[in-house]
Amino acid sequence: MAEPNENEQNPLDIDGSHFNADLYLERLLKCANLRQIMDKEAEVVTQSQFLQSEMQTLVYENYNKFISATETVRKMRSDFKIMQEEMNKLSENMNKITSFSAQISDSLKESGNNVSRLCGTRQLLDKLQFLFLLPSQLNKAIEEGRYGDAVHDYTHAQRVLHKYGNQPSFRSIQTECSEIIRELKRTLRDRLLNPETTASELAESVGLLRQLQEPDLSLQDTFLSCSESRLDQHLQVLSSMVESTDILEWVEKCNNMLLADLGIVISCYHDMFQEKENTNLPDFANKVMDQVFRLFEEVVRRPENIGTEILIRGLDKFFRKLQAMTEIISSESMSSKAIDAVTQCIQHKTTIQYQAIQSQFKESLMKVRQSLASKGSENPDLKDILNSLQVYLMQKIQASLLDLMAFLQNNLSFGLKTWCAHAVADNCWTVISESMINLSDMVKNMACLQGTNNNIPFELLLILAKLCLELQDNGVTTLHSHLLKLLEEAAPGLVVENKDTNSIMVHLSTAAQTALDSEVVYIGQTAAQMLRVSVLARDWLRAPEPRGPRAVCRRVVETLASADSAASQLFPTSIKQSSDSSRRTIWSRAPSSFSPINRIFSERIEVFSPAGADRAALSNGALKVALKALVECVRLRTFGRHGLQQLQVDIHYLQQRLSCMGNDERLLNALLEDALASAQLRCVDPQLMEPSIVDIICERG
Template sequence: MATTEAAPMDEKAKRMRDLLSSFYTPDPSISTTTSSISTSFDNINGPSFDADQYMDLMIKKSNLDVLLQRHVQMAAEIKNLDTDLQMLVYENYNKFISATDTIKRMKSNIFGMEGNMDQLLHKIMSVQSRSDGVNTSLFEKREHIEKLHRTRNLLRKVQFIYDLPARLQKCIKSEAYGDAVRFYTGAMPILKVYGDSSFKDCRRASEEAIEIIIKNLQTKLFSDSESIQARAEAAVLLKQLDVPIDSLKDKLLEKLEQSLDGLQINPEEASKLAEHNDSSKDEESNNEGPAKIHEDAVRGFSEAMRAYREIFPDSEERLFKLARALTTTHFENMELYIRKRVSAADFLGIFRIIWEDVVLMDEVLPEAALSDLSAEAAQVTLKQFVARTFSHLQQDISDTILKFDINQKEVVDGEVLKVVLEASGKAVLQGTADIFQDFRQLLDENTGIFVKMNDLLIGWIQKGFQDFFRSLESHFLVLSGKTSSSNETEGVTEGKSSEKIHAGLILVLAQLSVVIEQKVIPRIAEEITASFSGGNSQAFIPGELCRVFHAASEKLLQHYIDTRTQKISNVLRKRFKTPNWVKHKEPREVHMYVDMLLQQLEEVGKEVKQILPQGTFRKHKRSDSNGSNTTTSSRSTTLHSDKMARSNSQRARSQLFETHLAKLFKQKVEIFTKVEFTQESVVTTTVKLCLKSLQEYVRLQTFNRSGFQQIQLDIQFLKAPLKETVEDEAAIDFLLDEVIVAASERCLDVTPLEPPILDKLIQAKLAKSKDHNNHNTASS
């Protein structure tokens, strides 16, 4: 109440309100007075105010002036409070009086209301009784009218039934089967009830008419010439006539199934289809291509499905099945198709057709989840296509390599190996480029499904390349006979004739591996990064492949040398196994195995020349690679030639001593250096290995004087031609000497041939071989 009063918030009013509120609220803590509890006893407004104490405090604290002043102030305040209180009391009293007045007025107004109410009730009652009177007086008439109306309806119905046959006939004539059926089904309940008695004739006539209608409808349903729409309507009508349509449905669906065969894409015709598809795309006028026909057929099929679906809602499952079957057969046929060699364009053509079919069907039957199904199938097919393309390429390459029927003579004389290398190198390079083009085409395709599979496809392609090169590498190794050990044994036991692959081809494979490592793989890597920069799959790892092929090329080169040295080794083995060296006869001529040896080396040289690049001429700069060797070995040669010059006059023992001494002076000549991809390196390695073998064979025998001399003669003869073919003369010298040394160590009586005799025999041999050569060239 105090708050409502204090509208102008002046100082006085505020104080007033504070005081009043403190009066009404017993809790001092809520009071808005600023004084705290601790100072409450000297707060004149506080509830715990003690007047005596306040007085004491006042007196103690203040002087007289202040007290007087305080007194005046207080007296004024008290007076103020008094008037305020008086004001309040007066106001309240005023309000109370006005309230009493209002209540008095209300009381007087209510009088007289009850009487009016009673009057109203009475009047309403009389209105009701009168209306009841009217109602009863009119009731009979109304009833009569209703009866008349019912009879009229009945009569109209009877009339309709009597008219029904005629009406049906009319409908048949005008082919308005829909109306006829509607009429008939309308009359059906009556005919059912009264058909046996009063409407017999009528019923019969109308049933006959309906039978005609049913027949007509059925023929319409089965006639292919009718539009799907019409057929569907017929089916609906038949269904309304309660004709058992399940059998009809089965028949129809069977028909539909049969029509599937026509829709299949034959693997044989697929390519044709694809071609025409393309051409029809190019020129719109050419509408009658097989692709167009196919498209129409599929459209018809999907229309039919749509109709059937409407007609037979319960046949959905079966339609789904059909549509799926069509899709799967499509993809199955596709798989059959790509089993053969198919270009990406053709593949794409077929794929587009199938996808269009799927889209068409999917429109009709979205619930069949055809697009999912076909997406899955398409993934499989596409994956297969990628894999197949790669396997075809590998087949191509291996065919190119094996295509050339190589026999010994051609290889040596002609340039067959070179041709093979070039052809196969081109096959690899071109093949991979083509394949890449094809895949680019696939990637550029923007049919819905391809877009979705783009990432996958990129992954597959990368993986495809990776796998392709890996399998190519192992294929090379198998081709070379390196990994399949059964081949190898045959080759060794039965000699060169039964070897599956010519040694030269191993060399081709080795060089091809180098080409792949250095050219093909970097190019593919480049193209892949250029094309699929978006894809982050790392399936194609060029570094690893390069390593693989690098290793393969070295392996193959080694294998080539191995097979070559094996052949030579066989020659040498036979040479050393057969004679009894301890009872050897005096040497008459250079043994013919030397010819075979040289011939083999010559073959190696010719093969190598066709395939491998010429090495940088190393003879002059050998000093920088292993300088110490050069100097020491050259010293050893001079020492050795000295020795050879003097040896004929010396005792064998001192000669042996001298060779040991010579050995001390020269360092170990590096016989088994790493093979390089140069003509010289391969030839040198082969020769070195052969000479080493020769030395080992010699060490296993024991010779008499003549045996030793034979070896000496053979080696002396070999010296000149070998040095001609080989880059590392020092090593060859060393190895040839080693053979002589080995022979002398294993000889019971070391007496070398006199140089003139040696010379004479060698000259004789040279003359003979020249003769032989002349003879050969003359005859050929």
């Protein structure tokens, strides 16, 4: 704002009010050359001519406006004079019209009174004519099915008939009309009882009976009873459609037929008896809707409706109709039942999902079991089988979770509801938990059957045990994180409670331990059975001089080595390198060192202790079972010298081959020493061979 003020007060500004021509000219002569001065002169002359031309134009325009204004004023003066003359004439004419109107009113006053009396007489005659023609009009309207017109005419004339019905001229009319109306009431009641009558016709009949002064309580019961019989027919039709149609067709039929009629019945009931207490209506509506929900549940459970898309489309249409019905029925339980219908569908879909996962996983296990049973001499890649099963199970569960997220689509009437999101979240977790628990139960059952059904490969138990441990460590957490991610995408801002994974972890851990224990016992008992038969069936007193280890020892080593090799593919190895001192021979002790007194104070070996999830622990468990059986069988036999030496060779062979399995050579040596010591105690001529000879025999054998 400061700059314009400075320009206006500048004496050198040619456009300002404080312009000083002498000072401007002096400044120009000092600062400019001749050429610039001449150009400035030409510019000033041009601007002066332009301004002079504009001033002339403004003068001419103002002059023309002044002339036009003068002519307008002159014209207005003449127009006002004409208007004044017209107004005067109009005033005179109005005065004349007023006087003439007064004269006409005085002359027609008596005639107007006569006309009024005649009109009143005409109306009275019309009423009398209506009364005399009323019976015939009522009969005609009833014959033509115009029950509403008949009731309207009767109620219109009813007051006059009640007032003048005692007079002889009207008594017959009243009697005849009463008889006609009595027949009309009977007709309307028959119409109510007719199953072919529509809901709107029922409402019309009840409304007409109410106009004819029928008791409201009786009409309420009759209306609801007739409506119930009609709705029962719809329910029978819907019930017959349950086994033959899909959910979309059933819902369309239910919405357009039963629920539409129910809405009409309730609306008409409210319109007709709005001033009365609707004591029977809630029970009536709840009774009908309970049957509808029961049929809907049967439709949902049909195998043809297990597809998520068709189930959701049918459920959405049904829920939208239920929301509309909630506003009509005004029942507190109706809204909760509609929500229950959605949650039950989600729960049903959830049950189908984890049952399908269980059945499909069983089929995969059956294929794995068959492939392991028919492997022959080949060594299958157990790690690859484990990864395939784990990936397959995880993908199936994740696909089921994604399938359930379809219930949270934005275009669904219930998709954005908080209760629906919580129901989906809970049921998704149910899929995860039930799948894990079913897997655990399946593993436990197979482990229990291992003792009675030898067709189950022990490799399968190892795979299932490792699978349970992998799911316990990472699988459940991964699925839980995946579920939270899906919920965040489908229902942003939804607050979901953290799920308790401890119980699932316990199930998986217990199943894994059961499978490992069963595998250890199976391998140990298989080897123990071979040793038991070989010991108990041989005559050790008459045994020949040993030439090498017996064939049963080789089979035992092969069995234990096969199990150890399978365990090494799946479980970590913690085998420690044995020291040279642990590889000592075990036949150098005297029999007295293994006396019963020494055994009492020796460390107790727990044969059937829980197996650890480790290759060495599994091998140790099987070794304990097998060698403990060898010890017990040796104690039941009597040995000769060659029999004792044969057992010495066998034990040395077992020590050489089994020392690479497990990580507890002390345990291995203790059991083998116990077996040899027991044989020495049971031998009639306890003479052991030299260790070097035993080594030669074992190498040669």
